[in-house]
């Protein structure tokens with residue numbers, strides 16, 4: 496796997512993101528080195544926190560697997576759905592991963608639709624069901 500500094504990693508991801516049919520020059524990619532690898536965020540809305548807008552967040556490398564890319568979040572804004580944007584972002588991540596040297600991509604998908612996106616892009620289900628924990632915080 497390649498060992499790139501943050502600017503080179505960012506350039507490489509830009510190279511693939513620019514090929515997405517809906518890419519615009521206002522879109523942004525933010526990259527940071529994290530403990531076990533690299534974290535990258537793609538944002539269509541430069542001011543957006545991310546949620547509800549078309550975006551993805553990935554982490555490359557973890558303590559268990561330095562060569563796995565984890566999709567942490569991937570969303571298409573509601574008014575842009577069913578136009579191939581989801582598939583295009585997964586293809587962008589995959590093309591980047593091939594070039595970077597990752598050997599797999601993992602994602603936790605829930606709900607009715609997102610498992611369909613990953614099934615349609617060649618992913619195989621490796622675990623059934625997810626357990627979600629929640630803890631309410633009592634305000635002071």
Ligand SMILES: CC(C)(COP(=O)(O)OP(=O)(O)OC[C@H]1O[C@@H](n2cnc3c(N)ncnc32)[C@H](O)[C@@H]1OP(=O)(O)O)[C@@H](O)C(=O)NCCC(=O)NCCS
Nearest residue numbers: 568569570571576577578579580581582608609611612615
């Ligand atoms: C899941 C999501 C990203 C799909 O984005 P999208 O741009 O609409 O997806 P695409 O148009 O590329 O569709 C890809 C495939 O997903 C499946 N799919 C997408 N939306 C679907 C729907 N509403 N019903 C059934 N299948 C659907 C289809 O197999 C589709 O392929 P096809 O169009 O050739 O049949 C989008 O619905 C979304 O943002 N959902 C909320 C957030 C979420 O669940 N994110 C994933 C967490 S990791």
